[in-house]
Amino acid sequence: MREVSKYGKTVELAISSALEELNATADQAEIIVVERPRSGFLGIGSKKALVRVTLKKTPFDSGIDFLKNLIEKMEISAHVQVSDKNGRICRCQFVGHDVSQLIGKHGQTLNALQYLANLVVNKNADHRMTLMLDVGNYRETRKLALISLADRVAEKVAKTKKTYRFDPMPSFERKIIHSELAGKSLIETFSFGEEPHRYVTVAPLNK
Template sequence: MMEEGILDEVVESEEVVSADADVQDSSVDEFAQIREHYESGVALTDDETDRIADVAVEYLRGILNLFGETHSSIDEYDGDEGELILDVSGGDLAVLIGRHGRTLEALQTVISTLVSSRLKFYYPIVVDIESYRSRAKNKIEQMAINAASRAKSHGSSVKLAPMNAYDRRLVHLALRDDPEVTTHSEGDDPDRYVVVTPVKL
């Protein structure tokens, strides 16, 4: 299938770029100070976050090139939870989103793995394409609000459809300030789902 072929290519691209990362890892640890600041809770400077963004964009650009997308633009901005968001636009990018965003999930996993390997610490990065995640985020947040309303009106828990970890987190965040419901996840991936439960007042 086309989507499976694309996923295979993304995984193979990780191996190619990882080899390059291994070579760079043998040199001076250029991100030691940034890692120390981040892990100690010190706010990173604009220059430090720019350096992290440069690494992420470098790897993302390399993978886009493998797909022949040499003229796509990559916008960088900060998310609501402090994550770095890279939004790709321009070109024929639908194939990199895939059915239900599965190829995009694989692409994000590759980028996160490569960047973490290079930095030697985990920094939250979200890869988006043509604002696909942004549109999906709005739908998921509305779904969460609707589920909370049903849970409160019926007085019973509401189980949402299985979601990936990123989407489940969006549900938890969307309802965390609602004192009338609680949320938790159940099941095992890829069938793990969120349960919205009304608080008994």
């Protein structure tokens, strides 16, 4: 949880300076006026205002704390770094020497950690919030691999007329498959099952 203390000629100026450093708005922070300004006598004994501003804990912070505790218990040398965040999406990176251990086969470990973290995030959220986890450039590499695989599968299904079933994958990966194959004329795609075991099938189009 980030906290800054700032001086200013007025309380308002001190608060404004602190919020600017935190890149936050007043409703996202707790503000304590430590000292009010004092003009003194003929400039002698004057004091500036001093405020302490602390960012409020958000559901994303709860998810990140959960991940930090988890990787500590896993005895993996890594930490969570936030790369981008707004009110609905928070993108994070695992950074450290042992981060490759957090990917797993086809990203299964990374996806499981992301799924659990999002359960924590949305437990007390008043709207849907999504925490996206990555390790290095893995997500982009995985996306390109899925696109390539989807194209090969579509070609095979169109040729053999046999339905193909992908392994279960998270919704954002299923979306990659659906989007890539949406324009194919000889096949169609469906999603079946319940999270986190929902999967995509590619079937020949019956005309």
